[in-house]
Amino acid sequence: MITADQILVKQINKSLVLNYIRKKEHISRADIAKKTGLNRSTVSALVDELITEGLIVEKGIGTSKGGRKPVILAINKNGGSIIGVDLGVNYILTVLTDLLGKIIWEKRIPIDPQDPPEKNIDLLINMIGKAKENAPDTLKGILGIGIGVPGIVNYEKGLVLMAPNLKWENVNLKDIIEEKLNIPVFIDNEANTGAIGEKWFGLGKKATNFVYVSAGIGVGTGIIINDELYRGSSGLAGEMGHMTIDMNGKPCSCDNTGCWEEYASEKALFKYLRDQVSRYTSDSDINRENIDTLTIFDIVDAAKAGDDLAVSAFRLVGKHLGIGVAGIINTFNPDLVIIGNTISLAGDIVMQEITEEVSKRSFITKYSEVTIAPSHLNMHACAMGAVTLVMSRVFASPNI
Ligand SMILES: [Zn+2]
Known part of the structure; x- marks a missing residue:
């Protein structure tokens, strides 16, 4: 027996x-x-x-x-396919990969965070449906769907507890999607998925202890300790974006005031730009008339083309990011800090500010070497991490 x-x-x-x-x-x-x-x-x-x-x-x-x-x-890369979703605050990026994690199809669509959850969930299901339609014939078909969510989640139950920038509360995302599509769904916080994406496919492959900083509309962190994601006692660890850096500071969507993400995210970048264009005139392509129509990618392009206003906005946000990164380094003594999501797309403009701020504020760096680098997976880190949520189950339980 x-x-x-x-x-x-x-x-x-x-x-x-x-x-x-x-x-x-x-x-x-x-x-x-x-x-x-x-x-x-x-x-x-x-x-x-x-x-x-x-x-x-x-x-x-x-x-x-x-x-x-x-x-x-x-x-066997053709053994099955995996769907990974990065549910951003104002977009959904869906990827379809083979069993090696190679992207075979992807699509990004904008969403309105002001829309009710039901509407955005419908869009999400629609995108997953499109990924399914594009999946090749494989022995095992679609092995699962992973989703990175910009908020705190109960990852075991697949429940979104709260996504402040999307105004979601207690959304049973896993059950809703599994009921519709009959494919296993795994969800996690977007910075956590970004960190595991980096661990499996990105710069984190060779690092044992590292922190992934997702600096987009908000700021989230995924913490890898001894090669494993650190989740804390209820799976909610890593909300460093809501660490208070100014006790009398700006109100945040989490109900606290002076949170790091209010100073080091797209929110801060656009606030600075709006403020500048309303008060001063400049040679910049960014002005009072077009500021509401420009995307973060437009601002990145402008900064890279040397637009003074765009550059100064990224420098300011980079400096603020550096303040928090110094705290992360002092706390975790990591080998590596990866800066990901949209703010990192400005490359050296933000990276220089971060590095400078860290060298001023983190005494740990005098005794221990730490690399601070922009993500190579760029805007795919979260979606690839979402793929990994599925892949790690397949590889842990090959009979799935
Ligand atoms: Zn907050």
Whole structure:
């Protein structure tokens, strides 16, 4: 008789083998046995099962170090597809990937955060439907849908507790979408998904301790400690955007005043620009007439083209970001801080300010080296992290 313990051990071993193949990309049965310490017959049996299930494939012959040439194994990118959604405050970015996380289709649409949740959920379901239509024929079909949400969530229940910038409260997002589409749904906070996206696919791959700062309409942080996402006791950790940096400061959508995100986000950038264009005239392409029609991407382009007003706006927001990043470095002593989301698109203009502010304010940096870098995944970090929410389940439980 097979006991529950034996099933669990087999499950763990199978996941171990699958993850080795994922991380090493091309590896032989013998290499896996050597690296995992499992015996060769166990590895062979597990590999056979994974091939039958369509999760891995044999991919040619490797070079021999004496003896028979090894068969190289790889993840079967066509084993199934995954849908990842970045539910922004004013947009929805949906991606469809293969099992290696390669994007095969994507679409971004604007949404109005003032609209009721029902309307934006309909748009979200519609976008997922479009991703489904574009999915290729695979053995396992769509394995799941991951969604990064700009707010605090109960990730186990898939419940959005509160998304202040979207004005959502207690939205049972997982149940609503699963009922409509009959595909497993996993949700998490957008900065958390950004951090896991970076861990699996971005700059965070090689870092053990790092913090991902999502600086968009708001500011959120995803904290990776010892290669794992730090969630806190109720899964709500990382709301550093709502850390008070001015006790007498501006009111925030979270009901506190003087929160970091009020000074270091798109909200702060546009507030500064509106203030400037209403008071002064300048040579800038940004003016009183067009300020309400410009997107953050227009301001990024203007800054990159050397528009003085756009540059000064990003410098100010970068300086404010740096103040919070210094606090993060003093708190966590990370190897790496990744700056992501729209504000990071201004590149060196914001990065220089952040670095300068950190060197002024964080004494930790005199004793410990820390890299501060813009995300390479850029606007895909959250959506790719949402893909990872699904992928991590597939790779942890290969029988899904
Ligand atoms: Zn706040």
